[in-house]
Amino acid sequence: MKKLLYIFAVTGMMITASCSKNFLQIDPQQQTDASLVIQDLPGTRAAITGIYSLMQSINGYGRTTTLLPDLMSDNVYISKKNQGRYLAYDQYNTVATDGYAASQWNQLYRVVANTNLLISKAEKVDYPVADQAEARHIMGEAYALRAMAHFDLVRFYAMPYNFTTAADHTGVPVVLKSGTNKDEIQSPSRNKVKEVYDQVIADFSKAISLLPKTPVGFKTAMRGRMSHYAAKALLARVQLYREDWVAADTLAADVITNGYYTLLSRSQYIEDGRKLNNAESIFELQYNLLDxxxxxxxxxxxxxxxxxxxxxxxxxxxxxxxxxxxxxxxxxxxxxxxxxxxxxxxxxxxxxTSFEEPVKVIRLAEMYLIRAEARQHQGLDAAAAQDLNTIATRADASWTPTAATGAALQALILDENRKEFAFEGHRLFDLTRNKLTFTKYRSGTNTIAIQPGNGKTILPIPQSEMNANKNMEQNEAYKIK
Incomplete structure (x- = not known):
């Protein structure tokens, strides 16, 4: 982390108002102060645009972050006719030197480092009154994106929240400050999982307080930017993962009732599901012909x-x-x-051909299934079944509405999640947080039985990180015995 954060600080933070996509590459010797760049609304806009671009990378949601939870579960496998990509994840023999684990780790911490820089510098800018509402909105987006990056890191590189009773097992470093010179760089150790979740919740809560219900700087129909209800939807997911059923229920219900989203109809589902800004999408990462x-x-x-x-x-x-x-x-x-x-x-x-299909990060259907799961765990089985039936009936006119209760209802909700979010990066996390045994299918008749607590269901801390940071600890399954 020490090495990486220095790289992020000097290459990832410098943005000019004319920069439409990426942060500028700055020579480390220049040690240019980010405050010289983020000093007005155009510079702040460019900064947040650059952070979204980082998240779109193939090392992030553009491929790895979306693919692995399906590939490492019972949903997807690699064909015997392949190009050699992600084979270790298909075979459950990933090692600490794995390049995909390292690239995703680096990419997510680049997001963290750059949101830190935007937040710290933008807070000091005296924006004109006419610019203050949009600047405040961008600050809210930055807090939400930092929360999202830390959450993805703890999901991929640490065992689930309920792995220990108090969630006091090893998580990932929580990084809230990014330096602009070597003297400000630290070598952080890994926080406990509970500490990571606490910071994620704090950041999403801060974002919600900054983001108005009607976006500033873009229209509500635009789903490629973080919004008030997108932050609430993602926080509902976080609360579900930490098993705060009441909070998850409340947040999901708020998005369902008050957000500006509607479920796609059965006839729209396939074609419109691939489109930008469809009515059901809450937050997505978008691409165009040039990006x-x-x-x-x-x-x-x-x-x-x-x-x-x-x-x-x-x-x-x-x-x-x-x-x-x-x-x-x-x-x-x-x-x-x-x-x-x-x-x-x-x-x-x-x-x-044009590669313009967005990556759906979170959709309205998930709010119904989050609320269903949360209500079932509160003993509100009838209400939970109603939400489940809403999503199942939308997809299948022949679905017989269920009146199941207890464990049977819980299993149906999990199955519905699998069917609804296949290939969207959910399945592995649903299996592991529910402590379920599952079968990892491979080409032909090859299978692997994955038991709850299997250390290879999480990724290794990159070996390059271990070498650079004396305070870093490797995940148990990847330690050299």
Missing amino acids: NPGSDALANFYWQSGSYGDALASENLYNAYASTDIRRGYITKGKRKDGEDPAMLVLKYINN
Whole structure:
């Protein structure tokens, strides 16, 4: 972290008003003060735009962050005809020197470092009255994005919140300050998981207080920027993961009732589900003709036509859908060229020409299923079943509304999550936080039984980080015995 934060500070923070996408690359010897750059609204706008760009990377939501929770679960496997990407995750033999784990770690901490810089510098700017509302909104976005990055880090690199009774097991470093010279750089140790969650909640809460219910600087129909209700929706997810059922219920209900989102109809689900700014999307990472991952995009990893298409859906996932379920339209039974026959081909991401399909970070459907799960755990089974039925019926006209209770209802809610959010980066976390045994499917008849607490369900701390930071501790499954 010591080495990395110094790199982030001197290469990731400098933004000019004319910079439309990326932070400028600054020579470390220049030691330029970020306050010379973030000194007005145009500079602040450029800063937040740069942070969104960091999150779009293939080392973040553009591929790895979205792919791994499906690949490491019972949803997805790598074809025997492949380009060699992510094989260790398919085989559950990842090692500490794994490049994907290191790249995602670095990318997420770049987001943290740059949000820290924006927050610290923008707080000192005396914005004209006419600019203050938008500047305040951008500050709220920065707090929410810092929360999101820390949350993703603790989800991927630490065991679930309920792994220990008090969540006092090892988490990830909480970094709230980014220096602009070597003297300000520290070598942080890993915080406890509870401490990470506490900071994530504090940052999302701060963001909600800064973000007005009607966005400033963009319209409510724009889903590619963090908003008041997007921050609440993500906080609802955080509270669900930490098993604060009342808080998760309350936040999800607020977004459902007061947010400006509506569920897509059954007839709209497949086509509109791939579109920018659809009515159900709460927050998404967006791409355009000039700003996209190109051949490294999710579409190329999943889609077979003109792509490398290494990732296939498991037959187990395909069979989880009734034949009348519209969501089955995101999978088709076909043949993998020079590979599996039959193969379950994924159709969720199919734009491999302009690569403009957004990555859906959180949708309104999740609010219904968060509320369902939270209410079931509060003993409110009838209300929980109602939310479950809303999502299930939307997808499948033949769904028979359930009146299940207790553990049976809980299992149905989890199954519905699997069907609703396949290929969106949810499944592994739902399995591990519920302490469930699952089967990792692979090509052919190869399978791996994954037990609760398996240390390989989380990623290694990068070996380069271990080498650079004397205070860093490796995850147990990756320690040299």
